[in-house]
Structure formats: structure tokens, C-alpha cells
Amino acid sequence: MPIDRRVDAWATLAQKALPQRVLVALLRAFGDPNAVLNATRAQLRSIIPDSACDRVLAPVAADRIAATRAWLEVPGHEVIAWDDTDYPRALLDIGDAPLVLFHIGRRDLLNRTSIAIVGSRNATPQGIENARQFSAALADAGVTIVSGLALGIDAAAHEGALDRSGSTVAVIGTGPDRVYPARNRVLARAIAERGTLISEYPPGTPARKENFPRRNRLLSGLSRGVLVVEATTSSGSLITARLAGEQGRDVFAIPGSIHSPFSKGPHKLIREGAKLVETAEDVLAEIGLANPPRAATADESMEHVPDGPRLAALLEAIAHDPVDLDRLIERTHMRADELQAALTTLELDGLIAALPGGRWQRLDRPSRTRA
Amino acid sequence: MPIDRRVDAWATLAQKALPQRVLVALLRAFGDPNAVLNATRAQLRSIIPDSACDRVLAPVAADRIAATRAWLEVPGHEVIAWDDTDYPRALLDIGDAPLVLFHIGRRDLLNRTSIAIVGSRNATPQGIENARQFSAALADAGVTIVSGLALGIDAAAHEGALDRSGSTVAVIGTGPDRVYPARNRVLARAIAERGTLISEYPPGTPARKENFPRRNRLLSGLSRGVLVVEATTSSGSLITARLAGEQGRDVFAIPGSIHSPFSKGPHKLIREGAKLVETAEDVLAEIGLANPPRAATADESMEHVPDGPRLAALLEAIAHDPVDLDRLIERTHMRADELQAALTTLELDGLIAALPGGRWQRLDRPSRTRA
Numbered sequence: 001m002p003i004d005r006r007v008d009a010w011a012t013l014a015q016k017a018l019p020q021r022v023l024v025a026l027l028r029a030f031g032d033p034n035a036v037l038n039a040t041r042a043q044l045r046s047i048i049p050d051s052a053c054d055r056v057l058a059p060v061a062a063d064r065i066a067a068t069r070a071w072l073e074v075p076g077h078e079v080i081a082w083d084d085t086d087y088p089r090a091l092l093d094i095g096d097a098p099l100v101l102f103h104i105g106r107r108d109l110l111n112r113t114s115i116a117i118v119g120s121r122n123a124t125p126q127g128i129e130n131a132r133q134f135s136a137a138l139a140d141a142g143v144t145i146v147s148g149l150a151l152g153i154d155a156a157a158h159e160g161a162l163d164r165s166g167s168t169v170a171v172i173g174t175g176p177d178r179v180y181p182a183r184n185r186v187l188a189r190a191i192a193e194r195g196t197l198i199s200e201y202p203p204g205t206p207a208r209k210e211n212f213p214r215r216n217r218l219l220s221g222l223s224r225g226v227l228v229v230e231a232t233t234s235s236g237s238l239i240t241a242r243l244a245g246e247q248g249r250d251v252f253a254i255p256g257s258i259h260s261p262f263s264k265g266p267h268k269l270i271r272e273g274a275k276l277v278e279t280a281e282d283v284l285a286e287i288g289l290a291n292p293p294r295a296a297t298a299d300e301s302m303e304h305v306p307d308g309p310r311l312a313a314l315l316e317a318i319a320h321d322p323v324d325l326d327r328l329i330e331r332t333h334m335r336a337d338e339l340q341a342a343l344t345t346l347e348l349d350g351l352i353a354a355l356p357g358g359r360w361q362r363l364d365r366p367s368r369t370r371a
Numbered sequence: 372m373p374i375d376r377r378v379d380a381w382a383t384l385a386q387k388a389l390p391q392r393v394l395v396a397l398l399r400a401f402g403d404p405n406a407v408l409n410a411t412r413a414q415l416r417s418i419i420p421d422s423a424c425d426r427v428l429a430p431v432a433a434d435r436i437a438a439t440r441a442w443l444e445v446p447g448h449e450v451i452a453w454d455d456t457d458y459p460r461a462l463l464d465i466g467d468a469p470l471v472l473f474h475i476g477r478r479d480l481l482n483r484t485s486i487a488i489v490g491s492r493n494a495t496p497q498g499i500e501n502a503r504q505f506s507a508a509l510a511d512a513g514v515t516i517v518s519g520l521a522l523g524i525d526a527a528a529h530e531g532a533l534d535r536s537g538s539t540v541a542v543i544g545t546g547p548d549r550v551y552p553a554r555n556r557v558l559a560r561a562i563a564e565r566g567t568l569i570s571e572y573p574p575g576t577p578a579r580k581e582n583f584p585r586r587n588r589l590l591s592g593l594s595r596g597v598l599v600v601e602a603t604t605s606s607g608s609l610i611t612a613r614l615a616g617e618q619g620r621d622v623f624a625i626p627g628s629i630h631s632p633f634s635k636g637p638h639k640l641i642r643e644g645a646k647l648v649e650t651a652e653d654v655l656a657e658i659g660l661a662n663p664p665r666a667a668t669a670d671e672s673m674e675h676v677p678d679g680p681r682l683a684a685l686l687e688a689i690a691h692d693p694v695d696l697d698r699l700i701e702r703t704h705m706r707a708d709e710l711q712a713a714l715t716t717l718e719l720d721g722l723i724a725a726l727p728g729g730r731w732q733r734l735d736r737p738s739r740t741r742a
Contacts, residue, residue: 122687122702125694130629255626255638258501258649261687267626270647276638278629316493316632323496331493 009033010081011068014100015060015202022052023099027082064202071102071177071203076192078103086110094221094247098200102176105196109144109169115252115283116146116219116244118237119153119229124262127230128156130254134227135160135168137280141289142166146222148173148215149184149191153229153237158191168195169222173215175205216240217247224287225250227277231265241269250286252277310334314342318352318362380405381452382439385471386431386573393423394470398453435573442473442548442574447563449474457481465592465618469571473547476567480540485515486623486654487590487615489608490524490600495633498601499527501625505598506531506539508651512660513537517593519544519586520555520562524600524608529562539566540593544586546576587611588618595658596621598648602636612640621657623648681705685713689723689733 013023013033029047030036036056044053071077080087081100086107091097103110117135119127131153135145139161147157149170161168170191174180176199179188191197200218201211216239220226226244228251231237241251251274256263270276277283284290317323317331328339346352352362384394384404400418401407407427415424442448451458452471457478462468474481488506490498502524506516510532518528520541532539541562545551547570550559562568571589572582587610591597597615599622602608612622622645627634641647648654655661688694688702699710717723723733 126628126630254629255634255641255647256629257497257627258625259497263626264649267647267649270626270641276626276641276647278635278638 005034006032007072007079007081008065008069009037010100011072011079011202012037012060012065014079014081014098014200015064015068016055016058018052018055018099020096022048026056032083033081064204067175067177067204068202071175076104077176078107080107080110080198088222090114090223091218091221094217096217097221098218101198101200102202103196103198104176104192105194106167107196109167109196110198110222112144112166113142113287113289114144114146114169114223115287116223116226116240117153117157117229118147118216118219118226118231118240119157120231120235120237120262120265121150121152121154123152123156123230124260127153127256127262131156131229132160134229134254134280134283136164138283139164139166139168141280141284143284143287143289144169146171146219148212148219149179149188149197151181151183153231155184155187157229158187158195162190162194170195170197171215171218171222172197172199173201173212174207175199175201175203177203178206180207212236213239217243220244220247220249223249225252225283227252227254227283228266228269228274229254230256230260230262232261233264233268235265238265238269241274245273250275252283252286254278311342311346314339315346315351315362318346376405377403378443378450378452379436379440380408381471382443382450382573383408383431383436385450385452385469385571386435386439387426387429389423389426389470391467393419397427403454404452435575438546438548438575439573442546447475448547449478451478451481451569459593461485461594462589462592465588467588468592469589472569472571473574474567474569475547475563476565477538478567480515480538480567481569481593483515483537484513484658484660485517485540485594486658487517487594487597487611488524488528488600489518489587489590489597489602489611491602491606491608491633491636492521492523492525494523494527494601495631498524498627498633502527502600503531505600505625505651505654507535509654510535510537510539512651512655514655514658514660515540517542517590519583519590520550520559520568522552522554524602526555526558528600529558529566533561533565541566541568542586542589542593543568543570544572544583545578546570546572546574548574549577551578583607584610588614591615591618591620594620596623596654598623598625598654599637599640599645600625601627601631601633603632604635604639606636609636609640612645616644621646623654623657625649682713682717685710686717686722686733689717 010033013036025047026036030039041053041057044056079100080103088110115138117131119131135157139145143166145157145161145166145168147154147170149172158168158170168191179185188197213236216236219240220243226241226249228237228241244251251269253266253269253274253276255266255276275286281290314332317328329336381404384407396418397407401410412424412428415427450471451474459481486509488502490502506528510516514537516528516532516537516539518525518541520543529539529541539562550556559568584607587607590611591614597612597620599608599612615622622640624637624640624645624647626637626647646657652661685703688699700707
């Protein structure tokens with residue numbers, strides 16, 4: 001793709017990392033980035049403070065411009081600037097929208113109803129499953145899933161949505177030519193092909209610790225709301241949730257065991273006013289995309305048990321913690337031989353697991369969605 | 372214990388089941404229940420409506436009076452009426468306080484700072500453990516635990532508090548001479564001996580379905596707040612929580628897995644404004660009995676792991692759902708032999724369980740409280 005002067009000028013101006021208010025003043029005064037870059041100090045001084053003039057007039061290192069040009073030569077690599085009709089309108093009201101986005105993939109995803117799904121990198125397997133499941137159900141409802149391409153919850157969120165109609169947007173904290181962490185390289189490629197990958201950082205920008213929290217404002221900024229799936233109280237996801245609140249976005253959180261450190265983040269958010277959600281439909285209802293989903297409050301876990309109330313009752317009696325046969329007899333009033341037969345059925349269905357010492361434990365499955 | 376005329380009159384008047392507003396009017400006019408019972412229709416009519424006069428003048432069946440007298444002859448059995456200094460002051464503002472309480476046990480518990488702990492009869496083992504643990508920690512802090520002597524969460528709440536300084540009050544929905552369910556007979560006896568057992572229903576009143584929801588107003592009425600540990604959305608605990616809200620009491624709820632039907636009740640309450648609590652300290656802080664407990668947000672689950680960060684990291688990697696060895700190697704970057712050794716250590720410590728197929732799963736334990 002040939003790089004036109006317009007794109008070159010936007011990308012060069014973006015390298016100068018000027019505050020939004022300065023950029024707005026300059027573009028309003030000079031009309032376009034090329035004119036800004038060609039302005040004299042005297043012209044600039046009438047618009048912006050001296051210190052900002054220095055920043056505008058300082059030359060951008062040749063290798064950085066070269067890196068951007070080289071990146072733009074690859075088919076499908078684009079710069080989407082403020083004046084582009086595909087620039088995400090949702091970002092324009094967050095106060096510090098990036099001047100340009102370095103973009104690979106589907107432009108149409110940038111202005112769709114979006115939900116950010118975020119959480120801990122080292123989440124629990126159930127958390128990963130929940131992220132994937134909420135993501136797929138929301139994407140099936142046409143919602144675009146925004147996340148940060150981190151390990152754990154982020155990756156699961158992208159994966160859940162990737163082949164659904166809503167698909168997914170990865171907002172990364174490095175230049176668009178880097179994948180961090182490297183383990184997500186295959187996922188990043190899939191997102192670039194079937195979803196959208198964007199960055200506010202120019203090609204060549206390595207993973208810098210300070211860029212990731214800053215990047216988080218774009219996750220929330222692009223979205224109607226942020227869903228925190230699992231997070232410790234020190235997780236960066238809580239930063240994203242805070243930014244979402246400041247930007248007027250909804251915050252959703254999935255509760256969990258009071259004994260899991262990965263539920264302490266969501267619980268903290270709920271205490272602070274985040275909406276507790278149990279299903280993707282809860283999220284859709286909050287953003288006005290579904291009828292209120294809390295209908296007859298049928299016990300959803302029962303859906304998994306085709307063989308009638310006795311097995312359902314047994315499954316309830318087993319619950320999520322180890323329990324032995326005597327206790328189950330006490331709880332269910334079933335005969336030992338009946339009980340053994342029923343336990344085997346449930347085990348074969350993958351609904352419970354046999355533990356050492358003749359104990360049994362129920363295995364969680366994600367709630368089936370009612371989309 | 373000899374039954375004095377005063378007690379007899381209160382108990383007889385109580386049998387007439389008059390609305391609080393009628394009783395207040397009568398006692399204000401006549402001074403004491405004996406005078407009320409001896410009033411003529413003409414005297415009554417100047418105070419209360421005709422229909423209420425009928426109720427006051429109708430004789431109480433002799434066998435019911437006899438049952439109450441027989442019950443009162445047992446040492447330790449008492450009637451505590453409105454005019455008794457030990458009558459729970461907290462009940463006086465709920466609008467329909469019982470005229471008398473049939474009471475066995477410690478009078479001093481009736482006017483202590485109390486929290487009601489309620490939940491499902493067929494709760495999960497983790498829910499039972501949580502109820503017991505919250506109850507013990509609150510009772511250690513001097514709080515009296517109120518509950519309804521049902522199976523499951525109620526029983527665990529009573530048990531957790533029974534030998535602690537705050538002890539426990541059972542508010543039952545039958546006459547004080549009945550134990551429902553019968554399986555809680557031993558517990559009821561222990562509560563009568565070391566805690567307090569009360570009922571608004573006269574001796575001889577059997578278990579009637581309609582009396583239990585009505586009884587729930589006393590659970591909340593006696594308490595500063597109601598803690599719902601585990602409850603399905605059809606649990607009577609949600610009635611207690613609603614009554615608590617109407618009575619101006621706090622509602623606390625313990626969150627859990629979105630896949631557990633027993634967490635759907637607490638989640639519903641949290642969505643409706645109940646306070647999400649993770650520890651007994653959270654409850655104490657809300658009722659002003661502790662410093663705000665959410666300090667440095669240390670990962671409490673780590674307390675259980677004495678052998679350093681490697682085991683802690685492994686435990687995090689295992690989490691609450693089944694995981695196999697390959698996945699753990701991927702997550703922890705430990706060598707297979709190191710991993711096997713570490714898994715054995717964790718299993719011996721009871722922190723994880725080996726599942727069929729070479730998989731592993733973490734076992735929850737209650738958070739240690741920081742009282």
C-alpha cells in the first residue's frame with residue numbers, strides 16, 4: 001500500500017505525543033497535520049504554549065519515521081487518524097483519544113457496540129472458561145469484545161469471540177509490530193485476520209511497563225462497559241474498571257468464592273458499585289440489548305441433568321466440596337446401591353468427580369446461555 | 372416455678388393473637404393484661420372496634436391454657452412479656468412485636484448486639500462451613516447469632532456460636548415445646564442450655580407452614596443485620612432479607628460461584644443493594660464493631676501455605692477446577708519431578724485433591740479471620 005503524504009503527516013505528528021487539548025488547538029488553527037508540521041515557531045506561539053512549540057518543532061528521529069513507513073508498506077496495515085470516518089467515535093469523548101491508531105484487520109469493528117472483558121493473567125481454569133463463555137455469548141448477540149491480548153482472561157475473551165459475529169478487538173500496549181507476550185503470537189495473528197488489532201504506539205515501540213495501564217483507558221473507552229471476570233486486588237483490571245467509571249462506562253463483575261483470591265477484585269468492584277452479573281444476558285440487559293433476563297429463576301444447573309429429579313437432587317446434595325457416601329445417604333435418603341448407581345451415571349456425564357477416600361465432588365460447568 | 376397471675380394473664384392475652392395496635396390501645400387504657408381480660412364489652416367498645424372486642428371476649432380453650440401452664444411449670448421456662456425489662460427492645464420498633472415470648476435459656480442474650488445468619492436448608496458443605504465460621508468469628512467479637520433452627524445454614528450458624536461469648540438465639544416457628552425439624556433436637560437442647568430459645572407461639576403449637584415466614588420477621592427484628600450465606604432464589608431466607616430491609620436492618624450476603632444455585636439468592640440480594648461480605652470483619656465493620664478490615668489486601672489464601680512462594684504459585688496454578696500435569700508444567704514452568712513432589716506436599720496438607728485421570732483440583736478452606 002503506497003503511503004500518502006496525509007498518512008505520513010498524521011503518523012509523524014502522532015510521534016510527538018502531544019496532549020489532546022494541544023492537538024485540538026493546532027488542528028483547529030492549521031487545518032491539517034501537514035500544515036501543523038510546516039508551521040513556524042511564530043505561528044505556533046500564537047496558538048500553544050512555548051513548551052509545546054518545542055515539542056512540535058523537535059525533529060522526529062529518522063529511524064522512527066522509517067519504522068512506521070516500513071510497517072505501513074505491509075498490506076492491511078493502516079493508520080486511522082482523528083479525521084478518518086472509521087476512527088472509533090467512542091474514543092472521542094474520553095479526553096485523551098490517541099491522534100492515530102495503528103490498525104490491522106476489520107475496520108467495521110471500530111464503531112460497533114463493544115464490551116471490554118478483562119481479568120487476571122493467571123486466572124483460574126473456571127475463570128478462563130467463564131471469560132470464553134461470556135465472550136462467545138455476547139459476540140453471538142452482535143457485541144464486539146475488546147480486550148488487551150494478555151494471557152489468561154484477555155486471551156480467553158478474544159478466543160471466545162473470534163469466530164462469532166461480534167468478533168473481537170485487541171488493543172495492545174506495544175507498537176503494532178510487536179506481540180507481547182510472545183505466547184500470544186498465534187492468537188494475535190488470528191485477531192489481525194478475523195478481528196481487529198490496534199495500538200496507539202508507533203511501530204517499534206517495545207513493551208514498556210508504563211504503557212499498559214495507560215493503554216487500559218482505550219479498552220474501557222472503546223466499550224459500553226467493562227466486564228471483570230477474575231482479578232486479584234492488585235490486578236491491572238481494576239485500573240481499567242476505575243477508568244471505565246470515570247469515562248461513564250458501566251462496570252460489570254463476576255462474583256466467586258470468598259476463598260478465591262481471584263474473586264477479591266470483582267467483589268471489591270461490586271462493593272464499589274459495579275453490577276454483579278451471572279450471565280451474558282445480564283450484561284446485555286444492562287446495555288439495553290436484551291429483555292431483562294432474570295425470568296422465572298429456574299435452577300439453571302438442572303439443565304445439565306437429563307435423568308430427572310432424583311439425579312438432580314443427588315447433584316445438589318454433592319455440591320462443590322468433597323463429600324462421602326455416608327453423608328450422601330444422610331442427605332438424599334437413597335439406598336447405598338441406588339446411590340452408587342446414580343453416582344456412576346453422574347460421573348459418566350462428567351458432572352461429578354470421584355476423589356480419593358471414596359469422596360465425591362461436583363464439577364462446575366458454565367451456565368448455558370439463553371440467547 | 373409457680374405461675375403468677377401476671378404471667379397467666381399475659382399468656383392468655385397472647386393466645387388471642389390481637390394486632391399490635393389493638394394491644395397497645397387496650398394496655399394503655401386498662402393498664403395491664405389482667406384488667407383487659409376482665410373488661411366488659413362496653414368498656415372494650417370505647418377503645419377498640421367491635422370485631423376486636425369479640426376476639427378479646429372469646430374464651431381461650433381450656434386445653435391451650437393448660438398446655439401453657441404445664442410448660443411454665445418446668446424450671447427455666449418463662450414468659451417474657453412487653454412489660455418485662457428483658458423483652459428485646461429491638462423488637463419493639465418492628466410494628467408487630469409479639470405480646471409475649473415463650474423463652475428458655477439466657478435472658479441476657481435478648482438485648483445484645485445481634486446478627487441473624489440464615490440460608491438454605493440443603494446448603495453446600497462449603498456454605499455450611501462458611502456459616503459456622505462467620506458465626507464463630509462474630510460470636511467471638513461478642514455478637515449474638517440469631518437464627519431459625521432449620522437444617523443446613525441455620526443449624527451451622529447456631530453451632531458456630533454456641534460456645535462462644537456472643538452465643539446464640541434460636542427463634543422457632545412452633546410452640547417452645549416442639550422441635551422442628553426433629554433432627555435438630557440435640558442442637559435445640561444445647562441452645563436452651565447455653566444460649567436462648569424463643570417462640571411467639573404458645574406451647575402445643577405444631578409446625579404450621581404459614582408460621583415460618585411470619586417467624587422470619589423476628590429473626591431480622593432482633594438483629595442489627597441479616598447475613599444470607601447460601602440461598603436459592605426460592606429460599607425463605609430472601610423473605611427474611613426483605614423483612615430486614617423493611618425494618619431498617621442491614622442485609623449482608625456472601626457471594627459464590629455463578630454456577631451454584633445456592634449463590635443465586637445472595638447474588639440477587641447484592642444486586643438489590645445488600646452488602647457483599649467476604650469475612651466476618653466486613654460485617655463487624657458495617658455495624659461499627661471493627662475498624663475497616665480491608666487493609667493491605669494480602670492474599671489470604673497464602674496463609675495456608677507455609678512452604679514458600681513456589682508452592683503458593685503452584686497452588687494458584689491449580690485453582691479450583693481440575694487440571695492435568697502438562698497444563699501445570701506449562702503454567703508453572705516447573706520440571707515434572709519437582710512438580711510431582713510439590714503436588715504430593717500440597718495433597719498431604721489437604722490443600723489439593725487428586726482426581727481420576729491424573730488431574731488435580733484445589734480444595735477450598737475458609738479464610739482465616741483477622742479478629
